[in-house]
Amino acid sequence: MPDDDRGTVIPPVSVRGVVIHADDAQDVRRQKMARIILDSMYQFLGLLDVDGTVLEINQAALDGAGLSLQAVVGKPFWEARWWEVSGEVRQRVREMIGEARTGRFVRCDFEVFGDLHGSRTIVIDFSLKPILDDDGRVAFLLPEGRNISEKIASNAELSRKNGELQAALERLKELDSYKTRFFANVSHELRTPLALILGPVDQLIKDSENLGERERFRLAAIQRNARALLQQVNNLLDLARIDAERMPMAYVHADVVALVRDVAAGFEAAAEDRGITLRVLGDTELYADVDRGKFVRVISNLFSNAFKFTPTGGRMVARIEGLARERLLVSVQDNGPGVPDALKQPIFDRFTQGGDSLGAAGSGLGLNIVKEFVELHRGTVVVVDAPGGGAVFQIELPLRAPDGAFVRMGNGRETVEMPPVDVALPELPTPANSHSQLHKPRVLVAEDNPDLRLFLHDVLADEYNVTLCEDGASAFQAALAAPPDLIITDLMMPQWDGERFVRALREEPRFPNVPVLVLSARADDALREHLLEELAKDYLTKPFSAQELRARARNLVTVKQTVDILQKELNSQASNILDLTAGLVESRQHLQRSLAALQVSDRRWIGLYENTTVGIALADRDGRIVLANPALQRMLGYGREEIVGVSLIEITEASQREMTKRNVHGLFEGRLPNYKVQKRYVKKDGSYLWANVCASGIPAFAQDGPMLAVILEDVTQRMAAERSLATTRNELARVARFTAMGELVASISHEINQPLSAVITNSDAALRWLSHASPNTEEVAAALKRVNRDANLAGAVISRIRTFLRAGEIRREAVDVGRMLDELLQMLQVMLAEVGVNVRVDLPVDPPCAMADQVQLQQVLMNLIVNAVDAMRDLHEQERTLIITVATEATGGLIFTVQDNGSGIAAGTENRLFETFFSTKQDGLGMGLAISRSIVENHGGRLWLDTRQQPGACFLFTLPDSS
Template identity: 75%
Template sequence: MVDVNPDDDICRVAGRTSVRGVVIDAADARDVRRQKMARIILDAMYEFLGLLDLDGTLLEINRAALDGAGLCLEDVIGKPFWQARWWAVSEEVRERVRQMIAEAGTGRFVRCDFEVFGDLQGNRTIVIDFSLKPILDDDGKVAFLLPEGRNITEKIASSAELSRKNSELQVALERLKELDGYKTRFFANVSHELRTPLTLILGPVDQLIKEGARFDERERFRLATIQRNARSLLQQVNNLLDLARIDAERMPMAYVHANVAALVRETAAGFDAAAEDHGITLTLRGEDELYADVDRAKFVRVLSNLLSNAFKFTPAGGRIVCAVERVRRGRVLISVQDSGPGVPDALKRHIFERFTQGSEGLGASGSGLGLSIVREFVELHRGTVVVVDAPGGGAIFQVEFPARAPEGSFVRSGSAADAPLSQELLGPLAPAALPPLAEAARQPGKPRVLVAEDNADLRLFLYDVLSDEYNVLLREDGASAFQAAIADPPDLIIADLMMPRWDGERFVRALAARQDFPKVPVLVLSARADDALRENLLEHLVQDFLTKPFSAQELRARARNLVTVKRTVDILQKELNSQASDILELTAGLVASRKSLQQSLTALQVMDRRWLGLYENTAVGIALADREGRILSANPALRRMLGYGAEELSGVSLMEITDPSQQAMTRRNVDGLFDGEFPSYTLQKRYEKKGGGHLWANVCVSRIPALEEDGPMLAVIVEDITQRMEAERSLTATRNELARVARYTAMGELVATIAHEINQPLAAVITNSEAALRWLAHDSPNLVEVAAALKRLNRDASLASSVIARIRGFLRAGDIHRERVDVAHLLDELLQMLQALLAEAGVRATVELAEPRPWLMADPVQLQQVILNLIVNAVDAMRDQPEGKRSLRIAVTRGPAGGLQFSVHDSGPGIAEESEERLFEAFFSTKPEGLGMGLAISRSIVENHGGRLWLDRSRGPGACFSFTIPDN
């Protein structure tokens, strides 16, 4: 550990400390200690740092530089700097470093970016910001050079990525400008093309209105409606054209020196009719004369748009104040204040953007271009426009601009400012007064039509189209139309989708929710070509849907169809109500039918009680189960058999109470019933009792077809045969014991026979051996007699050995002679050999072979002996089975651990559990006849082949013996 004293700048070291191979000892001199600490600092630095002499020989280098290139200090110290591994990227790099050393030796600071070997122990290059700094001595001469390098690989990569992104952004920006130019030209062209037909509409209409004396009042109303809406469309076209010009920077300023106070008064006068119709107070404030340099047309458009916006949101009975005044530093302030809902704070920043609309709760309509035009024109006047909250509610729009045009601008004289304003620059024309026809009283006999439409012109147009045939009631929003419909239900409702307060969809949903409201057809009008909305409304709420624009003829036809259907339904309902007597007769007939049904029901109940008595009191177990084998109900007899309480069996699966060895078979049988493979089945099976133990039963299972809401079910009939099975097992055990005694008797006889067969040659062997010994004991041995005796001795011993070999051959499998066996061919030969036996026993045998064709390395004779023994045993076991139910299945499959697995499965009575343990013992048999050696010999053969033979209880009823033979 190193301690630094701040007073004398001396490092006090406690003990010894090693840092990066540098050992600092407490006994080190101060200069030595400082040198070691300098080394530690140098090696701890992240960047490349070293020291050169004037010739470029490396005097010192830090560890970061060495580690990056995979170098040791001894590899580079005292050698030319440019020959080190760092600069081995190319000879050009080495030469450039050498030049920089020479240049730095003159006293200049040099710097350059290099790609060097500096990462992964010198196996990967990096880019460094490399510099050489001259170090001067006390005389001002260059004494050393300080090389320094900083890794800027990531910085360069980031710069390259940033440059690429900037290039992509620039391309996208240029493309966006190009598309914006296309859009601007499109708007300009469309606006220009629309102005021509609008001029041809407005010109003749204005001329006809001037000649109004020759038209009746209704025709003058229609002409006024055309004029007003054509001018409204012209104003929207002008807005689009102005925005296109602004975007194209082709909107010049035509300044005039005008009395802006007079322009305000003249523009506001165009709104007097609208103010009177809506009961709105329009007030002007400010000076009588206030001159400024303005573009007259643009100034009037600004003021007209602000006043139109104020009228749009000011409720009936409200007020609007328009003021003009001169403010500081030669500027003019125009303000328009209304008493409407005001502008929400979140909307104030966006209210002057294109296509932005506010106060949606009031159902405001429009294109959202008016205030955007205001901002653009005000900015052309070098002014500003803002919106603030008005005292007491509402909004104040304030426009401020300089009173003088920019220096050098051309300003026309005041005479040009006195020209009258064109009509399209003023406020919109007020809707025409309702013709006297609209105020006529309801005419009896005519159907009633309720119209809900917020646009005054369209509302009056609908009235004009429909009033000849119907009594028309007009409402301007969904809420008031709802109240009118509830108060006096009409014959037809026509509603616009876009309305203030309540829109059309909310209106018709409110009517549909009223249980007491009669079925009145609804025709919806919409300017939205929305197929999804149209289909949804037609499916659930309305009877017809009409998209704007539409013709008067189409509207009349659709209205006539809906009203005709409505009135026809009303007439039919009235006719039905008038036939109460017929309904009474029908009721009497229904009562009689009900009595007959009651009698049938009584008979059915009697049958149910009888069935229930049988179900509850029979000694046979009965259960109903579903498709999954779950028990739905079980009668008392079955519950007693299995030891369950009243409700304990409900929901229990048939597989749960079935012996595990028979569960798979039960599942297959249940599936077969429901799949229609067979209508029923009968078998003997073993159930597990609740408290332990087993129940043997004869079981009959049938499928019950689906009845109404209940699906198909199983009917399970169970007969307890446990006592009978125990008696049969006792009888079988007695028979087996008798057979065992018989076998032991036979074995005694066999042993006696074997003893006789062996004793005879053994006695001869003894006699001949004694004779040979006597001949040899004579003083002069008779070799001829000895040889004859030895030949007889050899003959009798061979005879005894043959007897023993035959016995061993019967008891042992013998040696194995393996060869490649075609299993299919072997089984085919075996079944041909047993064909007579199978036919005599009435057994149907089937063979199932694994794919591809199975081959095996085994002793074919011994393998055939094992299968033959198993087949003969199976045939013997099925002799007591009914004819037609004796089947034998021989299957060959791939073994789980390789090799082949053979299974011989019969349909006989199976193997009793008490016999299973001794099944493979020698001299044990389940048959009255036989010595009981077959399975013992078969197991010995299989085990000599490296396999296993066992009784397989997982294959269902009958007995199944399986054995495996490995590949080697």
């Protein structure tokens, strides 16, 4: 063994079986080095002579097939273990050697024995490259292969997923057409009951001489809001006709200036009441080929929209002028808040409104109707900013109808039925206030809808002194001038919304702690929790009953008065409270001094802290970073100095900030020992970081207060893959819900017809009582209450349908299982009655409550119930029984059972029931059970078939305890 200059013996080095000695000649050393490189670089690399005899093979290829170099050197290449997959593969390799020896580069994909010492096959990208000598002749062949098994498997899986998604999308298009026809049919059917509501109410108002002022006010509110509902039904019908391409154009050669002036005349009285200046400018006369009814509807909707956002004392201007190239321009301008740039395009989409900041209200169909009708005229509509503030809606139309269209000549100033003016103005004065009494509590009401504002006054005036305000700004001034005992406020209002109004009051240092009751049509759990935690004492969702409102108001006022009495007593004992405060401060200082024994981390912790790939941070009680390791700096994109002071709460995604704030406060307040959560952070560059977060509290040390220790694991790539899968799953779930709704049209129609039939019956009864010589007003009032109740029931059915058809991710909320089952069985009652199924529901003595997505839970149960009913259709002379059982598990979760006595599951299909697109029904889509299992598993549960239950089929699924 050779020595170095100092006499030290240099040992040989062995790498992958190649031994390098210190005394190796230079060319030998280079050959050994090349061997090491080739063995390490390639998955398959070798050298053959021109006849295909093996000269060299790298170690990676030998290890994959479980061979030694001696076993293959000197033998034909195609006879080696790699190619024993089939005779065809051997023959093809031999043919490639024949092609390569002629000087051609050949390449092909092969399945070969190349993994686990030749016991498993892989797919390789294999090539043969001829190596030429100095004279240009082929001297050697160079075989090379790369493992592409994972790539091929990924491509195959992607192709399969794309195929499934394409099939689902095609089905979704078909179901969307069913949805359009369904809503058109429902809207059409609603026109008759609405006519039967409006007719009797109009007659009652006409014959209301013997009714009191309150009764006349209530009838007027019913009439006004029924007309508004009829207008929305007409909008839905028009959109359905447009979608079905069945909206005809009845062209007439008319003076469009006169039509615009006629529409403006319908708004003059309302404009005068609010002090709004309304002007029509431009040409005095301009004839064009238009569909008179649709053109008037477009102009009326634009006027109504401008009127909604024009402030009291503002101005509205309409302008009509002819343009070059046989076109005309109509613009409607207001001086309201204008339309943000981000909304200028989507504001014409269906169900899109001006946004919360504008105090928008309505269905979001008005401007979409404008866009659709303008495009039917082959025109365009845009919105731009008005000079000096506000918005300008501009319509450009051709003056002439398209070639071949029939155009009727107008008959002078021919009248046309004008749409109702959709402006929210009270048509009756405020009901007479009872004389204010000093002993009555004071209630301040902030509500922008005039009818609801007057209704609230009517409900509360007997017990309270009520002050009415139409927006948050005026309510703020009224509250400061005379602090009330209770504030009742809407959320979506012009100028100031309800949240801004209440927050402004809370920021007033001298304003007393007045309870706030929020009234809102937004049934948003996150919003309700946010308001109840920070600003409000109670939250009531519209529609609501007068009795419930009075009860909640009475409770809040009672608590407020009790607190005032206690506060007055405490103020009289201020010296005792000061002594107690001083003692508490002294105790806290002593506690801080006793915790000074904590020590700093040692060097090992510093090394782990600096070099780990997991992000680590220390934060104060406001969630602001005090110290962050390099891994966290890289994750969030901040430098070492600039990350200090960054708030982990503020960079948390908006939807999770309140939860994060509660968790942080819980740690510092000792209510939580630690918590783990998966959440999303906003990085410095604006992109998002998904992370698994573990946080725990660190006690105070020396002069430092308590700290928060946060550990983050970057899971962004994994979440991206999960979101892609979740998107596909949600689309398939929504397809299934549309399928279910198509099958349940008869049930829904039955459920709507019941309350509407009751409305007709009670309206007729009210008319009969009024037709007597001495009208019985008490019976009339009772009948109208029943009309109101049943109309609300019909509205609730439509609301349930829209909720069931909504798209979106899983939303967990407290679900009353008994009530949810009642609603579902009511929806299915026609189908159950048609088949003659007897349903038995077994619930625990105390009805359980589950934390789940109610819509998705209903979908699972609906799929299982519909499958059970279909399985019992063919039973003859035998009772059809469906048993639904809900029981509590020992772990605290719930187990649901759906059992029928039908024909059962066909033998051999049990293992395929939950596969996508597999169905035992002749016309089934095959997604119901697959989607149901996906929904249950997303909730942390399990869905399965119990094959022991006979006869029939028995499906069970569990929901874990999420409390």
